[in-house]
Amino acid sequence: MPSTEFSHEQQKLMIEIVQDSIASKLELQSKNEPIDYDSISKLSWLNKSAATFVTLSINGELRGCIGTLEARRSLLKDLQSNAVNAAFYDSRFEPVSVSEYEALCIHISVLTAPVELSVLNEKELLGYLRPGIDGLIIEERGHRATFLPQVWQQLSTPLSFLQRLKLKAGLPIDYWSEYMRFYTYQAIDVFDHDRHIRN
Known part of the structure; x- marks a missing residue:
């Protein structure tokens, strides 16, 4: 992954991928414009191998944090997997509920190689x-x-x-x-x- 910051549009799409992954697991429909996964899966920067962490919080309190330390799959797939795992499979917390969905705040960390x-x-x-x-x-x-x-x-x-x-x-x-x-x-x-x- 690049060592520089992502563009505003890239950051926005990364957040929306996390949102959409959680919403899909909750069987919710997002009012954001639907993501065209066929198109974005062809974007070179989303296809590069990456290690990410997805951190979720509500009112400043941690609600879930899961990630990967080594880059073993594409940025797109890593974000999707870690979004779901942080929301529903962090053993420290109960799974995120539908009522909590709108209150979630997202923080993504894209890691450099250790x-x-x-x-x-x-x-x-x-x-x-x-x-x-x-x-x-x-x-x-x-x-x-x-x-x-x-x-x-x-x-x-x-x-x-x-x-x-x-x-x-x-x-x-x-x-x-x-x-x-x-x-x-x-x-x-x-x-x-x-x-x-x-x-």
Whole structure:
């Protein structure tokens, strides 16, 4: 995927793809102009392999977040799949209901390819992390977790960011091992500027 921002029209279409995917699962008809999937599936930028996360919120509260860390399918298919999974299959939440649909706010993150960090200790790792810029993946013999760059809004220091990510991965906050692997990535953010899904 390109490292630059998407155009306004591209962002709008990406949001509408997420909206439409959720609406279809809820068996709702969107009042937005129907998406011509035969046409958009031929767009080169939607056919490029991409890894995305779809984050859903209602009134500022998280309502679902699911994504992929490696680019293994087209941007179009990744958005469709992650939209449905975030809305209906995030194990932390009940499935999104019809009554919640119009209140959903969408945030799409298109990820760059993860880059492994070669570090000898936690202090060195913390020195690599750039608040507000880097997402981080932790892997440790069966444990794996990530925080998107947007999480820096809640956890503003590298230490708090790393400690909470360890907990998410099922590890103690002071855990360290020579077997741990760390990867950073960045994200191109696409927002639902209207703050609502229009039914």
